[in-house]
Amino acid sequence: MKSKQPNMNLGAALLFVIFSLLFFVLLLRFLFIQVTGEAGGQVLAAKAEQKYKKERIIDASRGSIFDRKGEVIAEDIVGYKLVAILDESLTTNPKKPKHVVNPKTTAKALAKHIDMDEPDIYEILTKEKRYQVEFGRAGRDISNKTKQEIEKLKLPGITFVRDTKRFYPNGIFASHLIGYIEKKEDKNGKIKTAGKLGLENSLEGYLKETDGKISFESDLWGYLLPNGKEKITPPKHGSNVYLTIDKIIQTFLEDSMNKVAEEYKPKKIIGIVADAKTGEILAMGQRPTFHPNSREGIEDSWHNEAVENSYEPGSTMKVFTLAAAIEEGVFNPNETFKSGAYVVGRDRIHDHNRYGWGQISYLEGVQRSSNVAFAKIALEKLGEEAFYDYLLEFGFDRPTGIELPNEVGGKILFNVPIEVVTTSYGQGTAVTPIQQIQAMTAIANDGKMRKPQVLKKIVDPNSGKVMKEVKSEVVSTPISAETAKKVRDILETVVTSPKGTGTLYQIDGYQVAGKTGTAQIPGPDGRYLYGHNQYVYSFLGVAPKDDPKLIMYVAVQEPSHENGVNGAVPVAEVFNSVMKHSLQYLNIEPSEVKKATARSIPNLVDQPVEEAKSLLEESGYEAVVIGEGLTVAEQNPPSKTTLLEGQKVIIKTDGNMIMPDMIGWSLRDVMKVVKLAELKLKITGNGYVIKQNLSPGSFMNKGDEINVKLEEPSKTYGGETEGNDEKAKSKGNDKKAKSEGNDETPESEGNDKKTESENMTQEDS
Structure with a gap:
């Protein structure tokens, strides 16, 4: 027993020493952490904050x-x-x-x-x-x-x-x-x-x-x-961000381009509508386009064609050559010249019909869009230096500065006399659609050229404070008010004269002044493309002529339709529809109001629907069918009712009833449908329909409730208006432009090289 005691004492002493050392180490560690606030190379306060502080x-x-x-x-x-x-x-x-x-x-x-x-x-x-x-x-x-x-x-x-x-x-x-x-x-x-x-x-x-x-x-x-x-x-x-775009006018443009794109399948469509007095862009669109929510279609077109691409404009450029000549006092509409061909050094340019119209006046030369007339104006009357100065004054050498990315400027070819000639009628030189809109503001706005703008103001979302406001800006005054009026008067004859190339662009009740354009398209090898409708057809116009409210540019590239049909028809379908509906929407009074004729409505019951529709349309009425059957079951107004032409007659068929699109309708016309279909009606507001709860094209049954919201058309335009409700869309029945008239397609001769001026002859449709 005694032999064990020393060993136990030694072990206890050893353990005491070990625990003492550990305690001493822990004490030192504690003091170190207390003094430095660090452990393991990390600041403990930061670690604690990271652990307990949430964000x-x-x-x-x-x-x-x-x-x-x-x-x-x-x-x-x-x-x-x-x-x-x-x-x-x-x-x-x-x-x-x-x-x-x-x-x-x-x-x-x-x-x-x-x-x-x-x-x-x-x-x-x-x-x-x-x-x-x-x-x-x-x-x-x-x-x-x-x-x-x-x-x-x-x-x-x-x-x-x-x-x-x-x-x-x-x-x-x-x-x-x-x-x-x-x-x-x-x-x-x-x-x-x-x-x-x-x-x-x-x-x-x-x-x-x-x-x-x-x-x-x-x-x-x-x-x-x-x-x-x-x-x-x-x-x-x-x-x-508040824009100058008007939702209703933009919708007119989108709908019209959709119809033309579906019917004619062009490679491109460009459309711009601008306020003639301010340069504010009210609508801008193109085809092909894309859906911003799904990005569908984005692979077909990454560029805003109105500002990012310049191209040879065609004869719309003649507007500004004419304006320069009138401003310089060298344009005499009654002076005559020999049309057909014009020689510039070793080059020869032709009118679009190759042989011309004989000895004609310069006014007729403008109406017929004679290349020879504008070649002589540029070289013999204006002169190279003066003509070039006007091109700069109209801003064709530089971007407009509109608040859109990647805008490009024009490319003016003006090195030799033949390039001066071809520029006068819009070939060789390239410009953008937005440059043409800007230049046209000088024609529409008494000589004052306005910078185009899409941005109206930028507002702080919390305070409502306007951070930035864009005012209309005059960037140049290339011509006088008197010259601007003369140009508009002459351009009106391009549309109204039987000799004019713009007869397709006449709009009932409104005087349109404008210029057609048909531009040849350079191919990948530098030669111009040739073949039926391998052109860019366009129209640049203002209305009403005497006091322009709107400027509109439409261009359609290579529409696909049957040979012999005027290539400008798709352009006219977009321009006429959008311009007319926009002027009506803005309450611009027509200059000519035709007196409506009152007639007695025939009995349509039991007649085939198509025959009933034809009969009504021939009498000047608008037939609205609510049903998918083939035979008329009821009509409203009933037979023998006296009704002014242009008004709606509702036809109910023997099949399921279909809800019509009533946007833009009067309450009286809405009531015709309600009575015939036996619906319940709930009305909000006064004026014309801007919203309906039952979707157009959907089935409706007896007893269904139809809710319509009405609003008075805007009395004024140009400033802020109260309310955010969509204005009523005008429901015009524009007749489709026909292929008759002056179809001027470029003709050329030679080896098709782009550099040869004989092939730089382009005209209008």
Whole structure:
């Protein structure tokens, strides 16, 4: 027993020494941490703050885009992001899994609701084991409807994160002018948005939002500590942008281009409508175009054709050659010249019909769009130097400065006499459509050339303070008011004279002044394209002629239709429809009002629908059919009623009843449908229909309730108006332009080289 005691004492002493050393080390460590505040090379206060301090993002909204009257064109709305949870550890109850259990079944189900193929979804769900995965662009901006459809499937592990999405409520609507935004993931995994194309891009600095955040101290479970510090950085919403675009006029343009694109299938259409007094752009569109919500069609056209591409304009350029000659006092409309051909050195140019019209006056030369007339005006009357100075005054050498990205300037070829000649009638030299609109403001606005603008003002979304306001700007005065009036008077005869090339552009009740153009298209080898309708047909016009309110430019490239049909017909269909409806919408009184004739309506009951429609239309009435049957069952007004021509007669057939499009209708016409279909009517406002709750083309049944919203047409135009409601669309029945008249197609001879002036002869349709 005694031998054990020394060993136990030694062991106890050894343990005492070891524990003493450990205690001493811990004490030193504690003192070190206390003094330095660091452990393991990290600041403990920072680690504690990181652990207990929470941060949440406060979402900011991108600025909205409105038209001139406050109608929304682009805005942020609530959207959802699709997320798949893959971490199996989240499932605590196998009967209620919280992760994706069956990737194959999940992929098959999701492929029916998002724009991604089943194999690609399956690959995302199985490629690597992560806590959760997303589905890129296909899984972002999910609508509430799609979200609900996916939620009904009750797919384990599939959930949604609330997000915002950019929404364009009007669909295809000035798409290249407005642009779109794109979401991309940065290096840190954060989703960033940026404007692409149009104003979404050029006004990014104003529209862009900055998210805010709130940081606070919390316990382990994330709850706010009683005395915890809280710091809030408020979000900075993007500024709101108001444009000069008018939603109603833009809709007129979009609808008209849709019809022409469908019927004639041209390679391109460009349309611009501008306020003649201010240069404000009221509508701008093109085909092909794209849908800004889905991006469908974007691959067909990345450029805004109105500002980003210059091309040979054709004879619309003659407007400005004529204006220069009148301003210089060298244009005598009664002076005559020999038409047909004109020799410039070793080059020869021809009129579009090759042989001309004999000895004619310069006025007739303008009406017939004679190349020879304008060649002689440019070289013999104006002279190269004076003509070039006017081209600069009209701004064809530089961009206009409109608030759109990537604008290009013109390319004036003016080195040798033949280039002076071809420029006078719009070939060789290239300009943009927006440059032609700007130059035309001088003709329409008493010689004062206005800078075109699409931006009206930028407003702070919180305070309502106007941060930036764009005023109409005179950039040049190339001609006098007297000259401008003379030009308009002459251009009116281009439309009204039987000898004029613009007879297709006559609009009942309104005097139109303008110039046609037919430009040849350079091919990839430098030669001009030849063949039926391988041209750019265009028209540049103003109305009403004496006091222009609107300027409009339309160009249609290579329309496809039967040989022998005038290539300008598609242009006229766009111009006439949009110009007439826009003038009516703006309450511009017609200069000539035809007196309507009153007639007694015939009995249409039991007649075939098509025969009844023809009979009404021949009598000057507008037939509206509500039904899908083939025989007339009832009519309103009834037979023997005296009715002024131009008014509506409602025909009910023996089939299912179909709701008509009543936008722009009077209450009297609405009542005709209500009575005939035995509907219940609810009315809001006074004037003409601007909204209806039952969609056009939908079935309607006896007893259905139809709600219509009415509004008085605008009494004035040019300033701000009260209310944001859409104005009534005019329902004109313009007759389709026919192929008769002066179809002037360029002709040339030689080896088709673009550099040879004989091939630079182009004329109008």
